[in-house]
Amino acid sequence: MTAQKRTLTAWKATIAVAMSNYIEAGAIIALATSLTLWQGAFGFDDGMVGVIAALSANAFGAAIGAAIGGPLCDRLGRKFIYTYDLILFMIGALLVTFSPGLVMLLIGVVLMGIAVGAGVPASWTYIAEEAPSEQRAAHVGTAQLAWSIGPAVGFLLAVVVGPLGVMGSRLIFFHLFIIAAVTWWVRRGLPESSRWKADREAEIASGKRPSFFSGISGLLKQPKNWGALAFLLGVYGLWNTVAGQAGIFQPRVYDAAGVHDPMQQNLLQVLVWSLTALATYFGFMRYGDRVKRRWLYFGGAALGIVGWAVLIYAPPGLFSLLFFAIAWGISAGLGAQAFYGLWTAELFATRYRASAQGVLFMLARVMVGLLSLVFPVLLNSLGLPGLGVIIIGLLVAALLIGTIWAPKTEGKSLDEIEAERYGNQTPVSTELPANL
Incomplete structure (x- = not known):
């Protein structure tokens, strides 16, 4: 295979697998824009709002999926997860779309969350493993790009179907079902990760018999x-608790x-x-493989802190709202989630890379879930300035951890990074020959 064809194949696979992130973000935003409508239609209180949010793809639902999907991804392969997780997602999306009451709504939300939790770590792992070393940030950034487009489309759809009330929310969830069905169909023809296959063959040849817990046990x-786990949890877990x-x-x-109009x-x-x-696209994907990542991360993280500080503490008005939207939007494109997807793929060996993703994604979603359980209540009781102390504190901690301990992995292949970190303790013979 020529280098040009190999690059084109890698991009096709990246785009197909990255759609997990569009679907994940879309599921979160679909719920975000409809929670108040569901609350009015089904008559539950703010406490139940927190429970539904906590059990969704935004928190505990995704945590459960990640705890199961990460180890399974290392045990059975990347393709196993991204082939079947969307089937579960589609079932959940249909349940929410046609839910007649709170129980079915809750079941659908949980199923969607579990599917997201299983699929996203597998997608980040697969993309990084199949990407050319010199374009790894660009490929991983495609997942972040899909994750960004999902909310933009979701909120735009919420504006369009807003006059329809709950029916409009049902249509947004149904659109996610359609996207998931198309993505599932496209993914069926994708190959397994060549790096995972080579590593698994090496394990089998050495007489080892991997189990469901092999990835977790090897990791720990x-x-x-x-x-690496502590560093990434500090970078992503703290930032994601706010996000x-x-x-x-x-x-x-x-x-x-002060903005009351939906x-x-x-x-x-x-x-x-x-x-x-x-x-x-113009920041992380263009420069993540070219510049010192420490300062790219710092710039994005600092801008996010400034944006939230203005929203929380500046006088309410058009300036503070627009400043926040611009600062937080740009920050999220350059910030913790994109770097987390990249660094998690780089800092762990192939045999337990997806398990590490699963563990970290699970813990990050648990952190979100714990705050989600009380966030509506805290917002009502403390107000935005009081809650802002928690928000700013979490973001500052994530900035310091990511900037101080950022790994110097730019420009290196996964094999080179693995050899530097582990020496001869793990096989490093999975790089594809250049003439394939």
């Missing part, structure tokens, strides 16, 4: 991994900041996520 037995609330409760935050709230979010997509 290696002391080198403990620091998770923004994803699903941002309309309520805007309401507390259409205006959704249009602000369209601006946020459109800028996130642009920053991902």
Whole structure:
């Protein structure tokens, strides 16, 4: 296979698998824009709003899926997960679309969350493993790009179907079902990760018999991994605890900041996520393989802190709202989630790379879920300035951790990084020959 054809094949696979992130973000935003409508239609209180949000793709639902999907991805292969996770997602989306009451709504939300939790770590892992070393950030950034486009489309759809009330929300969930069905069909023809296949063949040849827990046990037995897990949880877990609330409760935050019209709230979010997509493409994907990643990360993280500080503490008005939308949108495109997807693929060996993704994604979603359980109540009792202390504190901690301990992995192949980190303790013979 020529280098040009190999590159084209890699991009096709990247785009198909990256759609997990569009679907994940779309599921979160579909719920975010409809929670108040479901609450009015089915008559539950703010406490149940927090429970539904906590059990969704934004939090505990995804955590459960990641805990199962990560180890299965290392045990049975990347293709196994991204072939079957969307079937579960489609079932959940249909249940929500046609839910007659709270119980079916809750079941559908949980199933969608589990499917997202299983699929996203597998997609990040597969994309990084199949990407050319010199374009790894660009390929991983495609997942972030899809994740950004999902909310932009979701909030725009919420504006369009807003006059339909709950029926409009049902149509948004049904659109996710259609996207998932098309993505599932396209993915059927994708090959297994060549790196995972080579590593599995090496394990079998050595007489090892991997089990469901092999990835987790291998991950935790290696002391080198403990620091990487702590670092990535600090970068992504803390940032995502804030981003998770923004994803699903941002309309309520805007309401507390003085914007009460749902259409205006959704249009602000369209601006946020459109800028996130642009920053991902023109920032992270263009420069993530060229510049020192430490300072690219720092710039994005710092801009996010400034954006939230203005929204929370500046006088309410058009300036503070637009400044937040622009700053937070650009920050999210350059920030923690894109770097997390990249660094998690780079800092762990192939045999437990997806398990590491699963563990970290699970813990990050648990952190989101714990705050989601009380976020609506805290927002009502403390107000935005009081809650802002928690938000700013989490973002500052994520900035410091990511900037101080950013790994120097740019320009290196996964094999080179693996050899540097583990020496001869793991096989490093999975790089494809250049003449294939």
